[in-house]
Amino acid sequence: MARIGGQQENAIGYPGVSVVTCTNRPSRMENVIRNYLRQRYQPKELIIILNNNSMNRKEWQLRVGKHSGIKVFQLDENVSLGECYNFAVEHTVFDYVAKFDDDDYYAPNFLTGEMAAFDYTYADIVGKSARFIYFQDLSILAYHEAYPQFSYVSYVIGATMIVRKEVFRHLRFRDITVGEDTEFQKDCLAAGRKIFSVDKYNYVTIRHHSSDPHTYPLGDYEYLSYCIRCWKTRDFITPVTR
Numbered sequence: 001m002a003r004i005g006g007q008q009e010n011a012i013g014y015p016g017v018s019v020v021t022c023t024n025r026p027s028r029m030e031n032v033i034r035n036y037l038r039q040r041y042q043p044k045e046l047i048i049i050l051n052n053n054s055m056n057r058k059e060w061q062l063r064v065g066k067h068s069g070i071k072v073f074q075l076d077e078n079v080s081l082g083e084c085y086n087f088a089v090e091h092t093v094f095d096y097v098a099k100f101d102d103d104d105y106y107a108p109n110f111l112t113g114e115m116a117a118f119d120y121t122y123a124d125i126v127g128k129s130a131r132f133i134y135f136q137d138l139s140i141l142a143y144h145e146a147y148p149q150f151s152y153v154s155y156v157i158g159a160t161m162i163v164r165k166e167v168f169r170h171l172r173f174r175d176i177t178v179g180e181d182t183e184f185q186k187d188c189l190a191a192g193r194k195i196f197s198v199d200k201y202n203y204v205t206i207r208h209h210s211s212d213p214h215t216y217p218l219g220d221y222e223y224l225s226y227c228i229r230c231w232k233t234r235d236f237i238t239p240v241t242r
Contacts, residue, residue: 015118016043016094017111017162022084023102024052024077029063032102037067041111045069047088053077082173082180089168097168099181101159105134107202107241114162114198123196124164125188127156130200133227134236135207135220141236142227143200153197155185160203167193201242 019039021032036046046069050057057074064070071091075084089097096115100106117126129147134140147153158181171191174183185195207220224230231239 014042015096015115016045017041017096017098017115018045018047018089018092018094018165019098019100019111020047020049020085020088020092021100021102022049022051022081022088024050024055025102026052026055028102029060032100033064033067033070035100035104035106036070038106038108039111040108041115043069043094044111045093046071047091048072049084049088050074051077051079051081051084080175080180081177082175082184085173085180086168089165092165095165096162097165098162099158099160103208104159104206105204105237105240107237109242110202111162113202113242114160117196117198118162118164121152121196122194123152124167124193125156125185125195126162126198127158127160127195128200128203129153129156129197131157131160131203131205132200132236132240133205133207133223135224136209137207138220138224139232139234140224140230141204141233141239142224142230144227145200147197149197149199151197153195154189155182156195156197157203157205158182158185159205161185199242201240204236204240 019036023032032048057072060072064072075087098111114126117123130145130149133142133144171187173180
């Protein structure tokens with residue numbers, strides 16, 4: 001398969017992917033687990049980091065107990081999100097690390113589609129800079145494109161990143177809680193690493209109901225003003241699934 005930017009190389013086998021998710025919200029348990037179990041890609045594992053002292057680790061362990069390849073850790077809530085991800089990476093076993101958010105939607109072929117990009121690019125990080133966003137309060141599915149699909153870019157959505165684990169031998173997430181994924185990508189670019197944006201499908205950023213305990217920097221209507229297209233629908237899964 002030809003790589004974007006040059007020479008020919010064939011994929012050999014299927015490298016494993018370690019999915020890492022950090023959460024401080026007990027209500028996200030089912031979403032975290034279902035997003036992972038839904039993935040068709042194999043081999044895979046899931047590392048869950050609980051970042052809230054009031055969360056019950058044993059409850060999470062009981063929930064995932066019958067599923068192999070899922071580990072649950074708990075760190076003090078004063079530990080930054082960046083350090084939580086560094087801890088998670090240290091406990092992975094595979095050569096690629098995928099960052100999943102606790103409240104978004106990942107379709108069954110999300111990992112499959114992104115991992116394929118490592119076969120035809122020279123990327124160290126693969127993700128999406130074009131994506132769908134679902135506004136729960138408005139029942140609107142919107143499309144936002146920061147950079148073109150299928151191109152080398154300076155940024156992809158943090159919740160869609162898959163990183164070659166080798167990168168973490170040289171770079172780490174910064175010890176911060178806001179913007180840790182953005183700063184990590186900046187550090188990677190400064191070190192000469194390449195970031196590639198794949199297609200827009202198989203992932204949805206979920207803008208949850210206004211009553212949900214999640215702080216957004218922009219209101220729904222302001223956010224919508226930056227989107228290219230939008231559709232009124234209660235089904236955000238079918239249109240984005242490939």
